[in-house]
Amino acid sequence: MTWLHHTFQEYPELAIFLTLAAGFWIGGLKVGKFSLGSVTGVLLMGVLVGQMDIQISANVKSVFFLLFLFAVGYSVGPQFFQGLKKDGLPQVLFAALMCVVCLVAPWLLAVAAGYNVGQAAGLLSGSQTISATMGVASDTINQLSVSSAQKQSWINAMPVCYAVTYIFGTAGSAWLLSSVAPMMLGGLDKVRAETKELEKTLGAGDPTQDPGMRSAFIPVTFRAYLVSEQSIAANKSVKDLEASFIQKGHRLFVERVRKADKSIIDPSQDYVIQPGDEIVINGRREYVLSEEDGFGKEIVDDELLNFPVENVNVYVINKEVIGKTVRELRNMDYMHGVPVQNLRRAGISLPVYSETKLERGDQIELVGYKNDMDRAAKKIGYAEIPTDRTDMIFVGLGIVLGGIVGAMSIHAGGVPLSLSTSGGTLIAGLIFGWLRSRHPAFGNIPEPALWVMNNVGLNTFIAVVGITAGPSFVEGFKQVGWGLFLVGIAATTLPLLAGIIMGRYIFKFHPALTLGCTAGARTTTAALAAIQETVQSKLPALGYTITYAVGNTLLIIWGVVLVLLMT
Template sequence: MTWLHHTFQQYPELAIFLTLSAGFFIGSLKVGKFSLGSVTGVLLVGVIVGQLDISISANVKSVFFLMFLFAVGYSVGPQFFAGLKKDGLPQVLFAVLMCVVCLVAPWLLAVASGYNVGQAAGLLSGSQTISATMGVASDTIKQLSVSEAQKQAWINAMPVCYAVTYIFGTAGSAWILSSIAPLMLGGIEKVRAETKELEKKLGSGDPTLDPGMRSAFIPVTFRAYEVTDQSIALNKQVQQLEEELGRRNHRLFIERIRKNDKTIIDPVPDYVIQKGDEIVLSGRREYVLGEESGLGPEIVDLELLNFPVENVMVYVIKKNIIGKTINELRNMDFMHGVPVQSLRRAGISLPVYGETVLQRGDNIELVGYKKDMDKAAAQIGYAEIPTDKTDMIYVGLGIVLGGIVGAMSFKAGGVPLSLSTSGGALIAGLIFGWLRSRHPAFGNIPEPALWVMNNVGLNTFIAVVGITAGPSFVEGFKQVGWGLFLVGIGATAIPLLAGILMGRYIFKFHPALTLGCTAGARTTTAALSAIQESVQSKLPALGYTITYAVGNTLLIIWGVVLVLLMT
């Protein structure tokens, strides 16, 4: 053990990777539906490893923290700026007001409890489950005109308070928004009924289908049917049949036909379907299932169904597409034979409702023949080219420019203040992410790379924080005691309950959107999943994306503001 102790002290990078490995493992363990999550797991392991008195350069955590903040801004940038437009302003204003409550509640509770600056920052970070606040607050504390010993004592107090308050911040948020909040909106059955009604208006298809069942199937399917005397396709032209199905809002396409003479042809609009023909139908699965009883017996034939199709993710950037609904897009001529399989916004999967309005930077997944896909992608925006390469020129330049701007300081009351390099990196990420949504030919960061920047970046920062604060963690916990846990409950619950009340009585959002907006402004993805399960719909995700972009930005910046309020 002495040799291992000496090795970790001599090679602190090994201690960091040990902390990451063990922390991710502990964070993945579940008790029922609850888990600590990787950040809390890494922090707790870091505190334990830190008892070995390991010295790590502060530059290590700074590098990974800047990478994380740029990735956060890059991910939410398109939605952050999209929300500033007229249609998104109510959700932006809601998020801003709720984020103000997320700042004020922990601040007042910290003052009432007699906490110092570091303890207050830890309370804010843990109760609102925004780990990056600790990093921004630490950078701000370093600029204060106090002794180095005092600065370090405050910085070391943060992870203690974060760890104590984070557990309810995560689990409590999910419980409040999925169980308590629906009662404040009229009861869970009322919320579910109103959600189903809105789904009908948005064109979700059969409202009796369990939304959770869709995820068990591939949304777009290709199936073959034999035309019989009773078939609705008999003696109809291909175009006529597709139009008839379309009038029922079931956008389906005839992709291939095997004629009586066993020749396989690509359908033309005026081809008349005969008895004995075998047709391949494509479209969203729920639409195909709704029509198959009238088409004829289904057949499984490798030769007929074995043809190449491709899935393409397309960025929405064309002006004539932005602001259109999914239904309007589907009815455009270039979308013939091209179903919409999925929709993602700011990295969040949204339900493909017919009346969902497309925004710049949305990713829509199309399925079909390559020639059809190329034509549709060119009309919609930019087809994402699958690649595993990150544009590091773009990433590096963004972090440097943001850091330089953030490092510039100004004096307020004789105190030098700045956004700090971390705040600058976040803002640069917002701008560069927005630029990428407008010009997607450059600046690509593949999702796996973005995951590494987000998760490894943040957790490496947290690992260093835990290891560095380890020696003083126990003493710090003795100072705050278990009373901090109760204070943390209040700091978590007050903003969430305020958000529900604002959404219902001030902004008059639909109940499902109120729940989604509240979860988004608090950037709690775990709560969004719990809400969707509670209301039995994915509809709350429509209120999550814009508020998440605003919340993720403001809650991090609040680390600066809270330090100023406390000093």
């Protein structure tokens, strides 16, 4: 053990990877539906490993933290700036006001409890489950005109308070928004009923179908049927049959036909379907299921159904498409034979409702023949080219420019004020992410690489924080005591209740959107999943994206503001 101890002291990089491995394992363990999560798991393991008194350069955590912040900004940038437009302003204002409560509540509670700067920053970070706040607060503390020992004491106090308050910050937020909040909005039954009514107006399809069932199937399907004399397809042209579906609000396509002579064709719009023909129908699964009784007997035929199709992600870029609803897009001539399979905004999957409006930077997943896909992609915007290469020129330049701007400071009353390199990098990420949404031919960061920047970047920073604070963690916990847990409950609860009240009485949002906006402004994805399960709908996600972008930006920057308020 002595040899192992000396090895980790001599090679601290090994201690970091040990902390990451053990932290991710601990964070993934579940008790019921609750788990600590990777960040808290890594922090606790870092504290444990840190008992070996391992010295790690502060530059290590800075490098990984900047990668994380740029990735955060890059991910939410399109929706952050999109929200500044007229349609998104109510949600932006809601998120900004709620974020102010997220700052003021922990600040006042910290002052009342007599906490120091570091303890207050840890309370803010843990109760609002925004780990990055610790990094920004640390940068700001390092700029203060106090002794190095005082700075280190405050910085070491942060992870202690974060760890104590994070548990309720995560689990409590999900419970409050999924169980308590619906009662504040008139009761769960009322919220579910109003959500179903709104789904009808958005064109959600069969309102009696459990929305959770859709995720168990591939949204777009190809099915084959034998046309009988009684079939709705018999003696109709392909054009007339497809038009009859549009009148019902569906979009289904006849892709292939096996004629009586056993030849297989890709039918023209004028082809008249005859009894005895075998046809392949293409469309969203819920639409096919709603019509299949009229087609005839379903058949399984490898030859008829064996043909190549593509799945392509297309960025919404062209002005002619921005602002259109999914229904309007589906009815465009160039969308013939091309169903919309999925819709993502700021990395969040949205329900593909007919009346959902498309925004610049949205990613639409299309399915169909290559020629049809190429035609549709050109009209919509830019088809994503699958690649595993990250544009490191884009990433490196963004971090450098943001860091330089953030490092600039002004003096107010002798106190240096600046965004810090971390705050500047976050804003650079927002701008560069927005630029990517407008010009997606450059600046690509594949999702796996973005995951590494987000998760490995943040957790490596947290690992170093935990290891560095390890020796003083126990003493720090004795100072704050279990009373901090109760303070953390209050700091978590007050902003969430304020968000529900503002959404219902001030902004008068729909109940489902109020829940989604509140979860988004607090950047609590776990709560969004719990809300959707409780109200039995994906509709709350429509209120999550813009508020998440605003919340993720302001809550991180609050690390600077809180330090200034406490000094």
